[in-house]
Amino acid sequence: MMSTRDLFTFRNGHFKIGVGITAAMLVVTAIAGFIVLPFAQPWVQFANVWDAICSAAGVPRRAASVTAPEQSMRLSEVVLTSHTLSRPSQEAIGRGATLAQRCAICHGPTGISRADSPNLAGQYAAVIYKELHDFRSGARTNAVMSPFAVNLTDQEIADLANYYAYLPRLPAYHPTPLLPKPNIVIYGAPIRGIAPCGACHGSLDNKTGSPWLEGQSEAYMKAQLQAFASGERRNDISQQMRNIARAMTPQEIEQAAAYYASQPPDIVKAVD
Incomplete structure (x- = not known):
């Protein structure tokens, strides 16, 4: 045995x-x-x-x-904190209003675009500040924005950011029918390393440097997600958006863009 x-x-x-x-x-x-x-x-x-x-x-x-x-391409060199442009003066907002007249042809006289340019009224000041710096340095490129931003001073960039952040958020000119939240927005896709969109772009809890998306152009948001996925756009901090967009399916990109375009923005001022 x-x-x-x-x-x-x-x-x-x-x-x-x-x-x-x-x-x-x-x-x-x-x-x-x-x-x-x-x-x-x-x-x-x-x-x-x-x-x-x-x-x-x-x-x-x-x-x-x-x-x-x-x-080998240029990356963003902007450092943002929760206090970036948090207390603008009325003088800075006034100077920004004057400068913004040059932006009205694309972004609208009230910061709401009639085309597929992003809506800037009520956008977080830190977001506009970072993107203008990136356009000026070449970390982000665009046939229209790059030539415009290259001659802006640091003060002018801050003034523009403060002015647009001061404006109230208004409904978009071309809203899509209200859509339910897709899974990629609510839950993300944890297995593929995708956090819910609201983790950074939420209306109540926002990560510094992340834009609010409600009411933005569907075509614009879709184009930016595709640009992040392909690496054509690379000015995201620590490659966060590139890593997320690369893991998203084309259908998820379309769903997220369509959902946010259908949402009315909070009609509040981003700056007290």
Whole structure:
């Protein structure tokens, strides 16, 4: 009769077979879960096998997976805090109102665009301040905004940001029918490392530097998400938006853009 000690040794043929089968199942499961299934997602592109394994394990992809051309491009150098432009003077707002006359052709005389440019009325001052700095430095490029921003001084950028933040948020000119919240907005996609949109862009709780999105142009928001996903736009802090947009499906991008475009903005002033 075989003793208990002998039962769990490799001298026991049955034990050896059981361990072998268990080990094989673990290997097959790991390969399927960490390699086969990640590469089976048509909306995600991985640089290599290790990139796919990191993604499946919930670990952010390494910087090395970013293409070399993108690494060589200029990145945002703006540092924002919760106190950035938090107490503007009336003089600064007045100077910004004068400067904003040059912006009206695209962003509207009241900061509400009749085209597909972003609405700026009531936008957080830190957001406008950062984007203008990025347009001026080349961290973000646009055929219209880049030539306009390149000659702005630091004071003029701050004045414009304070003026638009002072304006009340108004309904968009081309609102879409009110839509229910899609899952990507409410829950995000934790398995793919996507946080809910409201975690940064919420109306009540906003991350410094993140714009409010309600009532913005659907075409504009969709274009920006696609630009982040492709790496064409790269002025996001710590690649947060690029990492999120790359993991979103085309359908999720369309749903998020359509949802926010359908929401009326809070009719309040962003600056007291």
